[in-house]
Amino acid sequence: MFWIKNARDIALPQSMLPCILAIGMSLSYETFSWWLALLSLIGVAAAHLGMNLADDYFDYKVGSGEKRKEMAADGMRARIHKYPYLTSGEATVRDLAWAVVAFLAVAIALGAVVILFRGFVPLYILLAGGFLGITYSGWPLRLSYRGYGELVIGLMFGPLLMTGVQYASCGVFDTRILIVSIAVGLLVTNIVYSHSVLDRAADARMDKLTLARLLGSNTGMLAASAVFNFVPFVLIVIGVCTGILHPAYLSVLVLLPMAAYLWNSLRMFVYERPVEIRIRPWMGPMGDFKAYKEYGIDWFMLRWLLARNLITFFAFILLIVNVVLKIIG
Numbered sequence: 001m002f003w004i005k006n007a008r009d010i011a012l013p014q015s016m017l018p019c020i021l022a023i024g025m026s027l028s029y030e031t032f033s034w035w036l037a038l039l040s041l042i043g044v045a046a047a048h049l050g051m052n053l054a055d056d057y058f059d060y061k062v063g064s065g066e067k068r069k070e071m072a073a074d075g076m077r078a079r080i081h082k083y084p085y086l087t088s089g090e091a092t093v094r095d096l097a098w099a100v101v102a103f104l105a106v107a108i109a110l111g112a113v114v115i116l117f118r119g120f121v122p123l124y125i126l127l128a129g130g131f132l133g134i135t136y137s138g139w140p141l142r143l144s145y146r147g148y149g150e151l152v153i154g155l156m157f158g159p160l161l162m163t164g165v166q167y168a169s170c171g172v173f174d175t176r177i178l179i180v181s182i183a184v185g186l187l188v189t190n191i192v193y194s195h196s197v198l199d200r201a202a203d204a205r206m207d208k209l210t211l212a213r214l215l216g217s218n219t220g221m222l223a224a225s226a227v228f229n230f231v232p233f234v235l236i237v238i239g240v241c242t243g244i245l246h247p248a249y250l251s252v253l254v255l256l257p258m259a260a261y262l263w264n265s266l267r268m269f270v271y272e273r274p275v276e277i278r279i280r281p282w283m284g285p286m287g288d289f290k291a292y293k294e295y296g297i298d299w300f301m302l303r304w305l306l307a308r309n310l311i312t313f314f315a316f317i318l319l320i321v322n323v324v325l326k327i328i329g
Helices: 002-006 013-024 034-061 064-073 093-118 121-135 149-170 175-198 200-205 211-215 218-241 247-270 289-295 298-328
Strands: none
Touching: 002 034, 002 093, 013 034, 013 149, 013 175, 013 298, 034 093, 034 121, 034 149, 093 121, 093 149, 121 149, 149 175, 149 211, 175 200, 175 211, 175 218, 175 247, 175 298, 200 211, 211 218, 218 247, 247 298, 289 298
16 A cells, blocks of 8 residues: 555546546447456556656656755745655665566556457557656656656557557457547646646756646647647537537536636636635545645645546546446447
8 A cells, every 4th residue: 555655546547537438438349358358457557556656766866856845945836745755764766666666567467468368459559658658757768858748648548548448348449439538638638737837837947848838838838728628528529420429428518617617727827816725516526635735735736636537527427428328228
């Protein structure tokens, strides 16, 4: 449990819900296998946690956590809780390295079983995901420091993850999964992109080039946020209008006000306008918000958790739609 918690299991919904949705969209195929679907689900979770710890490892090597503490001491608003288990002495860098290896070993072992039964297509997806995951913050590419990190995350947790899980579950690709996975990928990108908007000043001090910094202007940052928040809904509408998706998929449109609230909240932040930090029931699970206030990161966590919950609800609604459609035939 120590390493699962420190691997930021709070972020698991951004991989688990798309994964479960892909499984739900595979139910209609006669070749569907529950046990292969379950193996892919566990494998994705292990890979996600392992990559999160790998990100900590590479960030520790460049001292990003220490730099954030210095910036916080200077009065700059920055999240300072980066790999606290290392700075507190609860674990060593060697312990962290072994934890990364353990999580990724589980993911690779389960992936090997899927490849044994489904052929080499899952192998290519696994290799692509592994390469992008390691080079996200690892040398030599360090994509998250060059402005590509957000797009890499969207590709990994959208199209790569969902098509891979669908193929593992039933041995088939279809047009539905392509449309939905792109929409999901954009909403997952929205989580890390919102993060980069909120942390852009701190990232500048660390010479970390995120997409928000790459875009530069407030107008550009908000335009990108609009794409990540609203285009997923446009894709679903297009899918329904072209007959590729069932009309029931339009039920996700109920989340449009939530997306609009998040976009406006980021707009207020970008233009340094005051906004009330208050939890509302429709926002969904918001963790230990009292603790976030004590740490002084409530301004960050409100928006980050809202982005996380948006993709969670989006995937959950579509999952229910697919299960119901399967039941009614």
